[in-house]
Structure formats: C-alpha cells, structure tokens
Amino acid sequence: MFKFLFRTRHPGKVDIADILSWAWLFFGTTMVAIPIAWAILSSFKTEAEVNSFPPSLVPKAAETIELEGQSKPLSVWEWHKEGEESMRVALIRRIGIKATVVDIKNPEQTYQVPISEITQVKGVHFEWKNYTDPLKQFDFVTYIKNTVFVTFVATILTLVLNSMAAFALSKYRFRGKNAIFMLILSTLMLPLSVIMVPAFIVVVGLNLADNLWGVIFATVATPTGVFMLRQYMLTIPDDLIEAARVDAASEFRIYWRVVLPLCAPAIAVLAIFSVIWRWNDFLWPLIVLSSPENYTLQIGLNTFQGQFSVQWHYILAMTVIALLPVTVVFLLLQKYITQGVASSGVK
Incomplete structure (x- = not known):
C-alpha cells in the first residue's frame, strides 16, 4: 500500500510533478474528509456541546x-x-x-x-443516546425501512427499464430512433420544479398519493441511465447478437443472457447513482407523502427541525446512519465506476 501511494512517474526519482500531485491529492482528501470526520464526531456530542462556542473536535461533556x-x-x-x-x-x-x-x-x-x-471542567464523553433515542422515540426504524424499500425497488426498476430502452436504441434499427434518443436527452434540461406539478397530478390520478409506490414510479425512468447504458451497449459487437439469433435465441434471451452480462460495469455505475439518488431524495417524497408512517429517512430528519430549535445532535447521528448504506454500496461497486464511465463514452 505504501509503495502504491508514493509511486513516482519515474522509478527511483522524485520530481516536482510528483510533489505537486501528492500535495494536491492530500489537500483534496483533507477537504473532503474534514466535514465527514466533524459530522461523525459531533454525532456523539451532547446537545449543549454541539451548540457550544468555541466548538471542540473531540466529543466532551461537563463533569x-x-x-x-x-x-x-x-x-x-x-x-x-x-x-x-x-x-x-x-x-x-x-x-x-x-x-x-x-x-x-x-x-x-x-x-x-x-x-x-x-x-x-469537561471530559471526553460519547453520547450514545443520540443514536438510540431517535430509533426508539421517533419511529426512525420505520423511516429506514421505507427508505430501503424505495431505494431497492426503484433501483431494480431503473436498471431494468433503462437497460431495455438502451438495448432498443443501440441495437435495433427503426425510423425515428435518433429523434427518440434526442427527445430523451432533452429531458435532462428540465428541472424538477417544471415537471413537479404535472407529475404529482399523475400520481394523484393513479391513486398513489401518500404511497411509497408513488415515490418509486415517478423516478424509475432516467435519461442519464438510458444515455449511459446506450453508449456502453454500442461497444458490444453486433456479431454477437446475430450469432445468438442464428442459434434461435429470442430477443429477450439475447437481452438477458448476452447484453446484460457484458454491460455489468455500466449497470454497476447506474446502480450506484440510483441508490444515491433514491436514498438522498428529499423534495419528491416530501410532496407525495403526508403520513408519518410513510416517511422516508430524509423527511424523518426534517422532523428534528422545529420552528424555534433544531436538534442537531439527533440530526447528525441519523445522518451518519444514513451515510452507511450508500458508503457500503459504493465500496462494493467502486471498481466498476472508472471502467463503466470511461467505456460509456466509447463507441
């Protein structure tokens, strides 16, 4: 590990480019790590210590x-x-x-x-109640279950629907294919605030308001996913598909057994993006959901913010819990990110 981190452009020789690269990477890593470390350490502080000034890095409490x-x-x-x-x-x-x-x-x-x-006089003290009290008193276990359900189902549907659309746009020839693809890409320029009201009217018309399925169905079709998977599928030789057709494979079998396994890196990247999008989504669930038993984790965090006070010690603790699943998914699939993103732009 040490040899990997401190490798140089020329073996056995350190030049100014290596020093600048190390300095820049160290600076960037520090800028990213400091807020995360501060949030994690502050999640163990008492309410009084969180609001104290000057702030302290290590969790402390009055003796x-x-x-x-x-x-x-x-x-x-x-x-x-x-x-x-x-x-x-x-x-x-x-x-x-x-x-x-x-x-x-x-x-x-x-x-x-x-x-x-x-x-x-203050001593080092870790306030574990910041993690246990919200889980017992504020139904955060329910919020976590709802968020896991929405994230898992929406991610599966996103991968299936976007990969099907990408397969059709990359491997089939039909009139208007490019126009449809450009129309899908043009939706990237539409912010959520523009489609928010029409989407909510559709959800209400389908009787899915205040329902987790209303949160899921409106977010499964993403132009980013279609574009990424289409660009990756263009790198798959058409001869493989023709050979499968010669062997009497159906179109769905070609899609499921030939194309999808070859698109594993791009699928993994889209899965990471989808998990992050759904797990951290706040505005759309806030619009659709109204019952506390249907709240997702991000809306649940908002319940700690009152009109006159904010319970930062609870917010920080539950934010740390919210970071863990996304971090685990990223660590498991990170090896596919570079390969998937790089290959998606190669035709």
Missing part, C-alpha cells in the same frame, strides 16, 4: 459530581484564584456575573465567586 446535601448532581468547575493554586468546586447556582460554588473536598464550605474566575 458532574454528587455531594451530600445536594438534591441533584452538580457540574464541576475549576476556580482560578489569583496568586493561589486552582481548586475544583461544584456549581450550585449562577446569578448574573456571580456564582455560588461549594468546595468539593469540604461540601459545607460555599463561596461567592465571579464567573470570570471559574472554568467548567
């Missing part, structure tokens, strides 16, 4: 202690007395710029000290 005579645990603070050694005290109450503290070693002794002289 508390139970003292005799006190009805509840008190937070621990460091009292920096001028000209003397600092001592640890427990905060009883705070009024304005004055605080009432008690000596931890001698709980009977209390002091009135300025707030500027005490500093709260």
Whole structure:
C-alpha cells in the first residue's frame, strides 16, 4: 500500500510533478474528509456541546459530581484564584456575573465567586443516546425501512427499464430512433420544479398519493441511465447478437443472457447513482407523502427541525446512519465506476 501511494512517474526519482500531485491529492482528501470526520464526531456530542462556542473536535461533556446535601448532581468547575493554586468546586447556582460554588473536598464550605474566575471542567464523553433515542422515540426504524424499500425497488426498476430502452436504441434499427434518443436527452434540461406539478397530478390520478409506490414510479425512468447504458451497449459487437439469433435465441434471451452480462460495469455505475439518488431524495417524497408512517429517512430528519430549535445532535447521528448504506454500496461497486464511465463514452 505504501509503495502504491508514493509511486513516482519515474522509478527511483522524485520530481516536482510528483510533489505537486501528492500535495494536491492530500489537500483534496483533507477537504473532503474534514466535514465527514466533524459530522461523525459531533454525532456523539451532547446537545449543549454541539451548540457550544468555541466548538471542540473531540466529543466532551461537563463533569458532574454528587455531594451530600445536594438534591441533584452538580457540574464541576475549576476556580482560578489569583496568586493561589486552582481548586475544583461544584456549581450550585449562577446569578448574573456571580456564582455560588461549594468546595468539593469540604461540601459545607460555599463561596461567592465571579464567573470570570471559574472554568467548567469537561471530559471526553460519547453520547450514545443520540443514536438510540431517535430509533426508539421517533419511529426512525420505520423511516429506514421505507427508505430501503424505495431505494431497492426503484433501483431494480431503473436498471431494468433503462437497460431495455438502451438495448432498443443501440441495437435495433427503426425510423425515428435518433429523434427518440434526442427527445430523451432533452429531458435532462428540465428541472424538477417544471415537471413537479404535472407529475404529482399523475400520481394523484393513479391513486398513489401518500404511497411509497408513488415515490418509486415517478423516478424509475432516467435519461442519464438510458444515455449511459446506450453508449456502453454500442461497444458490444453486433456479431454477437446475430450469432445468438442464428442459434434461435429470442430477443429477450439475447437481452438477458448476452447484453446484460457484458454491460455489468455500466449497470454497476447506474446502480450506484440510483441508490444515491433514491436514498438522498428529499423534495419528491416530501410532496407525495403526508403520513408519518410513510416517511422516508430524509423527511424523518426534517422532523428534528422545529420552528424555534433544531436538534442537531439527533440530526447528525441519523445522518451518519444514513451515510452507511450508500458508503457500503459504493465500496462494493467502486471498481466498476472508472471502467463503466470511461467505456460509456466509447463507441
């Protein structure tokens, strides 16, 4: 691995191009990794620590202690007395710029000290409740199940329908083929805001409003998938298809047993894109779905954002969970990305 990462253009010799390449790759990786690492670490912070300033990288929480005579645990603070050694005290109450503290070693002794002289003591603490509470209290398990269902079914239908359309546009000869292909590509220029209302009217007409199938059916046909698979299928020799026809293979058998296996890299790339699109989709499910039991994960995350407060500790924790499936799919299929994308543009 070390040899692979630090290989040079000329074996045994390092020039300025190698140094610049390493510096650029390190910079780019750092810029991508820092927000992800920050989100993961912040997902283990308490609500108070997430909203604290200045922010800290490592999850921390205020240390508390139970003292005799006190009805509840008190937070621990460091009292920096001028000209003397600092001592640890427990905060009883705070009024304005004055605080009432008690000596931890001698709980009977209390002091009135300025707030500027005490500093709260914090220790490393991972708040696992950020992950467990939403799953128990906010039906996030249901949201995850709905999202998995929508993503899986929509991805399967996307691969089947787009590959069929690409097969017809790449291997059949009929009048208007190029016009149909250009019409499909032209839909790439239409933003969702343009087709949102007509698509919703169709969903309502099919009685699929507030239904997961209404979310699925409107998104399975993608011009990007048709274009990618068509360009890849153009690289498959027509002689293979003619040979299959000579052997009395049906058109569906040719499509299923000959063309699809040869398009595995492009299929894998489209599968990755489809999983990312469906898993992260927010606007269309928000329009179609209205019942909480039908919410997908992205709409469920929006429930933590209220009018007066935002529960960032829950949002960050559930966002990390939402990242895991997409990351796993990418890691499993990443070897096909370069090959699939590169070959899709070769005729």
